[in-house]
Amino acid sequence: MSRKRLLCAAFAALATAALVASPAQADPTGTPTYRDIAVVGSDTTQTVMNGLADAITVDGVKRLGSYDARGSETIKTKETGCVITRPASSGAGVTALVASQEAGDGCVQAARTSSNNSANYAGKNLTYVPFAVDAMTYAVRSDSTLSKKLTTAQLKSIYNCTAPGSGTNFKPLLPQFGSGSRDFFLKQLGLSNTANFTTQFPCVSDVDVNGEPIQEHVGTYLTDTKHILPYSIAVYLSQVYGTAPAAQGKAVLATFNGIAPSQLNTASTFKRDVYNVIPSAKVTDPQYAQIFVGSSSLICANQNVIKQYGFGISENCGSTQLVTPPAP
Numbered sequence: 001m002s003r004k005r006l007l008c009a010a011f012a013a014l015a016t017a018a019l020v021a022s023p024a025q026a027d028p029t030g031t032p033t034y035r036d037i038a039v040v041g042s043d044t045t046q047t048v049m050n051g052l053a054d055a056i057t058v059d060g061v062k063r064l065g066s067y068d069a070r071g072s073e074t075i076k077t078k079e080t081g082c083v084i085t086r087p088a089s090s091g092a093g094v095t096a097l098v099a100s101q102e103a104g105d106g107c108v109q110a111a112r113t114s115s116n117n118s119a120n121y122a123g124k125n126l127t128y129v130p131f132a133v134d135a136m137t138y139a140v141r142s143d144s145t146l147s148k149k150l151t152t153a154q155l156k157s158i159y160n161c162t163a164p165g166s167g168t169n170f171k172p173l174l175p176q177f178g179s180g181s182r183d184f185f186l187k188q189l190g191l192s193n194t195a196n197f198t199t200q201f202p203c204v205s206d207v208d209v210n211g212e213p214i215q216e217h218v219g220t221y222l223t224d225t226k227h228i229l230p231y232s233i234a235v236y237l238s239q240v241y242g243t244a245p246a247a248q249g250k251a252v253l254a255t256f257n258g259i260a261p262s263q264l265n266t267a268s269t270f271k272r273d274v275y276n277v278i279p280s281a282k283v284t285d286p287q288y289a290q291i292f293v294g295s296s297s298l299i300c301a302n303q304n305v306i307k308q309y310g311f312g313i314s315e316n317c318g319s320t321q322l323v324t325p326p327a328p
Contacts, residue, residue, distance in 0.1 A: 033079070035053070038065045040086075043216040045113075069216075077107050090115055113276075127322065129276050135272070137254050145225065158228060170203070173214055174205070216235075234311045238310045296318070
């Protein structure tokens with residue numbers, strides 16, 4: 001089947017799955033309590049990885065433990081020790097994996113990331129393994145009068161505060177720094193993702209009304225009809241159809257660059273692979289390889305689960321070609 005047909009089929013599969021599926025748990029439940037491979041990081045892919053962690057077994061035993069980006073302040077990933085601060089984003093997840101590898105503590109074995117942030121980890125010997133396809137658009141409130149048919153150029157002018165009425169007619173929001181979706185979204189607009197982005201472009205905010213960092217793909221942050229927020233199409237569909245916890249609030253997705261948000265369309269300029277990151281030294285380790293590596297890996301073989309959570313199938317599923325650059 002062609003990639004385009006697979007992507008478009010994801011919407012229909014998700015709607016059907018919603019009749020029988022319930023959202024995956026926020027952190028591993030059931031037995032075993034602690035899994036061989038603890039996965040942390042991206043908010044975007046947490047529910048699909050939770051679903052895969054529940055579906056995949058080796059010799060009848062669950063081997064993946066996927067921990068959400070949101071929840072308790074700390075998580076415990078192994079029976080002995082391994083109480084760590086919960087990684088709340090793609091960047092935090094990869095950083096936690098690097099820290100665990102360098103400490104040799106065995107607490108984190110893999111990380112979820114919704115962007116290719118490999119350049120940020122030069123010399124860390126990591127492999128980014130794609131497993132699914134997502135696409136991004138923007139969301140506004142259902143009662144907003146803002147256009148739901150913007151182009152890349154128009155959206156860029158909103159986020160670099162050059163659009164007429166910036167800060168009044170438009171009040172753009174971004175997820176917190178470290179978010180893979182923020183990184184991908186700004187790069188696709190031709191803007192640099194920096195920690196001080198909202199200082200450089202003061203019409204943009206990455207904190208909520210209480211000053212707390214904005215999390216990815218949470219429509220309830222849209223408290224003003226002038227708000228606009230980047231949003232994953234896959235996550236939104238999962239929220240609407242019940243395979244992920246509802247967080248969309250009054251958010252509605254926009255037709256972006258003429259592409260309807262009900263499709264993960266391969267023509268979208270905001271289409272992206274999403275990844276699981278593993279140590280490069282583990283690519284040939286049978287415990288890792290059978291789960292992550294190659295088109296016949298257990299993750300890639302569970303295409304129905306991937307589509308159930310609104311994602312499309314990556315043609316490169318299981319590829320190990322993307323690695324971090326050498327240390328400068």
